[in-house]
Amino acid sequence: MSAGGHRRWFGLDPLGALLCVAGGLALAWLPFVLFKANRIVPGEPRALSEVLPAGMAFAFYAMVALVALVALRGSNAWVRLFIAVIGIAVAAITVAAAASALTPIGDRVVRVAPGGAFWVLIVGLGLLAADALARLRPGPLARVACLVAVMGAIGAALASGHFDDLSIMREYATHATRFTHETRRHVSLALGSLAAAVAVGLPLGIACHRVPRLQAGVLGALNVVQTIPSIALFGILMAPLAALAAAWPALAAIGVSGIGAAPAAVALFLYSLLPIVANTVVGLARVSPAAVDAARGMGLTGSGVLREVELPLALPTLLAGIRIVLVQNIGLVTIAALIGGGGLGAFVFQGIGQTAIDLVLLGALPTVMLAFAAAVVLDATVELARRVPA
Amino acid sequence: MIAIERLCKRYGDAAAVDDVSMVVEPHTITTVVGTSGSGKSTLLRMINRLVEPTSGRVLIDGADIALESPHLLRRRIGYAIQGLGLFPHRTVAENIATVPRLLGWDRARVRARVDELLAVFQLPPAGYAGKYPHELSGGEQQRVGVARALAAGPNLLLMDEPFGALDPIIRGKAQDDLLEIQRRFGTTIVLVTHDIDEAFKLGYRVGVMSHGRLLQHDRPARLITHPADPHVSQLLGAGDRSLRLLSLITAGEAAAPGSVDGPVVAAPLSLREVLDELVWRGATAANVVDDAGLPVGQVSLAAILARGRAAA
Numbered sequence: 290m291s292a293g294g295h296r297r298w299f300g301l302d303p304l305g306a307l308l309c310v311a312g313g314l315a316l317a318w319l320p321f322v323l324f325k326a327n328r329i330v331p332g333e334p335r336a337l338s339e340v341l342p343a344g345m346a347f348a349f350y351a352m353v354a355l356v357a358l359v360a361l362r363g364s365n366a367w368v369r370l371f372i373a374v375i376g377i378a379v380a381a382i383t384v385a386a387a388a389s390a391l392t393p394i395g396d397r398v399v400r401v402a403p404g405g406a407f408w409v410l411i412v413g414l415g416l417l418a419a420d421a422l423a424r425l426r427p428g429p430l431a432r433v434a435c436l437v438a439v440m441g442a443i444g445a446a447l448a449s450g451h452f453d454d455l456s457i458m459r460e461y462a463t464h465a466t467r468f469t470h471e472t473r474r475h476v477s478l479a480l481g482s483l484a485a486a487v488a489v490g491l492p493l494g495i496a497c498h499r500v501p502r503l504q505a506g507v508l509g510a511l512n513v514v515q516t517i518p519s520i521a522l523f524g525i526l527m528a529p530l531a532a533l534a535a536a537w538p539a540l541a542a543i544g545v546s547g548i549g550a551a552p553a554a555v556a557l558f559l560y561s562l563l564p565i566v567a568n569t570v571v572g573l574a575r576v577s578p579a580a581v582d583a584a585r586g587m588g589l590t591g592s593g594v595l596r597e598v599e600l601p602l603a604l605p606t607l608l609a610g611i612r613i614v615l616v617q618n619i620g621l622v623t624i625a626a627l628i629g630g631g632g633l634g635a636f637v638f639q640g641i642g643q644t645a646i647d648l649v650l651l652g653a654l655p656t657v658m659l660a661f662a663a664a665v666v667l668d669a670t671v672e673l674a675r676r677v678p679a
Numbered sequence: 680m681i682a683i684e685r686l687c688k689r690y691g692d693a694a695a696v697d698d699v700s701m702v703v704e705p706h707t708i709t710t711v712v713g714t715s716g717s718g719k720s721t722l723l724r725m726i727n728r729l730v731e732p733t734s735g736r737v738l739i740d741g742a743d744i745a746l747e748s749p750h751l752l753r754r755r756i757g758y759a760i761q762g763l764g765l766f767p768h769r770t771v772a773e774n775i776a777t778v779p780r781l782l783g784w785d786r787a788r789v790r791a792r793v794d795e796l797l798a799v800f801q802l803p804p805a806g807y808a809g810k811y812p813h814e815l816s817g818g819e820q821q822r823v824g825v826a827r828a829l830a831a832g833p834n835l836l837l838m839d840e841p842f843g844a845l846d847p848i849i850r851g852k853a854q855d856d857l858l859e860i861q862r863r864f865g866t867t868i869v870l871v872t873h874d875i876d877e878a879f880k881l882g883y884r885v886g887v888m889s890h891g892r893l894l895q896h897d898r899p900a901r902l903i904t905h906p907a908d909p910h911v912s913q914l915l916g917a918g919d920r921s922l923r924l925l926s927l928i929t930a931g932e933a934a935a936p937g938s939v940d941g942p943v944v945a946a947p948l949s950l951r952e953v954l955d956e957l958v959w960r961g962a963t964a965a966n967v968v969d970d971a972g973l974p975v976g977q978v979s980l981a982a983i984l985a986r987g988r989a990a991a
Contacts, residue, residue, distance in 0.1 A: 579760060580765070580766055580767065581764070583766075583824075584777075587758055588750045597766075
């Protein structure tokens with residue numbers, strides 16, 4: 290779909306204008322790369338012209354100008370998407386080239402990190418791409434395909450070795466084994482607590498729907514849980530879990546203790562319950578009473594009505610609850626590292642402790658990407674479930 | 680045959696259905712008419728145990744339904760309601776197949792039955808089987824709702840305001856279709872409505888309910904000529920008693936031998952419609968012909984007026 294109908298502002302695309310101003314200011318005032326003598330000292334800004342051969346620096350600025358022109362004047366969404374993707378690739382290649390140029394061959398101490406201008410450009414170009422994509426109105430499957438393509442491209446780029454001289458990849462190289470382990474731990478904590486919350490929350494939601502008197506009490510209690518700050522909840526759980534483990538060594542043997550993964554999993558489970566129960570209740574309440582009455586009148590049993598009519602019709606709302614929980618959990622697991630729960634948050638807190646910002650990013654960026662991927666996939670699933678007319 | 684014996688349903692102190700007894704004759708349509716809150720829906724829902732009576736009992740073919748498992752009972756009784764309750768996530772064919780599937784029919788038999796019903800209800804299977812309810816017009820949805828209720832060939836069909844959501848023209852057609860379907864399958868139908876004209880048009884017998892009580896249960900003409908309760912006459916309306924009576928008699932039934940110089944009317948038309956025709960044309964008598972166009976006899980204005988008199 291062409292964006293010909295998009296509102297213009299003095300003949301310029303308003304989002305494009307905003308992004309051009311932000312990008313221009315960032316390039317003028319913020320460093321594109323930071324040079325650090327080692328991983329914990331603050332970086333010194335380096336201009337691209339000092340770092341890269343003149344031709345390459347010129348090519349970069351020319352490309353930036355072209356992207357800006359299309360962002361301002363281009364009306365075809367495909368062209369805008371294409372130029373945004375090219376822009377991201379160029380920015381990434383440039384920062385990688387700068388890193389290689391600044392790092393003496395064989396040096397393991399020097400760090401070259403992307404600077405503020407790079408991040409502003411990446412975010413701006415990402416917004417430009419997202420805007421163009423939104424104008425194209427891709428279907429749910431197309432969006433998942435886009436996600437797979439983007440993740441694949443990032444994976445391939447990182448695996449190619451071109452980015453190995455960048456500081457964050459240096460940190461990755463140092464922590465590669467642990468990174469895999471913590472990522473796995475992160476995902477299994479987020480998904481495991483979600484699965485437990487669905488296993489408990491779905492029947493609880495159904496019970497609340499069937500017995501309205503239950504509803505106010507259950508939802509009220511879960512609301513209270515939701516208002517407890519996550520760190521406080523982790524803390525509150527420490528004492529009872531430690532006591533449990535002390536009282537029953539068998540529990541301790543299977544990993545229950547006051548710190549570590551157990552309180553994290555329990556806290557995440559408790560946070561997950563409200564969205565699951567609430568969305569189950571809302572989803573079931575939205576099912577047409579006539580359909581339920583007809584189903585009962587035709588001789589479906591109570592569980593038959595639930596299985597064949599109520600749950601299928603409540604599914605989109607239910608999936609929306611699962612989406613909320615999964616995205617929320619992926620973020621919350623990061624905090625779990627504070628009590629020894631592991632996950633990518635471990636890098637974040639370790640990095641903060643060492644004032645090693647690159648290590649913080651090694652934990653934070655994959656977390657953001659995981660949450661983003663979960664949101665895209667589940668949004669697409671919700672939309673597909675809604676397509677079955679309801 | 681359905682025998683309803685001293686059936687009561689109380690909610691706290693209020694009686695939704697108060698001591699109702701009636702016998703529904705097999706292979707006929709019985710309509711129950713009343714205002715909202717008269718207890719007619721509750722009465723209907725006690726026949727398939729969607730509502731359990733406080734006291735009294737319902738016998739179907741002599742067997743007390745309280746002794747049968749509710750969902751097994753419901754699978755042999757058709758059920759169609761206002762708003763239809765079609766399953767929005769299921770196709771037309773899947774909706775119709777609901778009860779046969781519950782009864783464990785094999786795939787081929789279900790399919791054959793669905794196709795047969797779609798054809799009966801003028802919904803060609805090729806075009807309609809795979810559609811979803813929201814892709815159908817109101818009238819088509821209504822036909823699917825009745826087809827679904829009849830899918831397993833029940834002897835008894837319960838209908839709660841099945842035509843309530845239809846506009847008047849489609850409703851008239853749906854009522855004609857229901858009469859046709861009833862003749863075709865011989866199903867015993869109990870239909871609840873708030874529309875007195877619908878109750879009279881469809882009902883072999885009409886029950887009139889008010890405040891939980893069954894005021895009268897009789898042939899339509901008897902309700903007009905011998906109302907058992909002031910409420911019954913009130914519900915029927917005082918302004919068109921005679922016309923209502925005439926609408927219950929067809930020209931074919933009233934035809935006398937001979938032929939006259941006047942307009943031609945079809946035998947299935949009601950005397951009310953013939954009267955309208957005569958007044959409109961300024962004629963005093965009409966010739967009656969059957970579906971094939973063959974003469975049946977004649978009806979005169981005087982004969983029609985005599986039929987519309989009280990205590991005919």
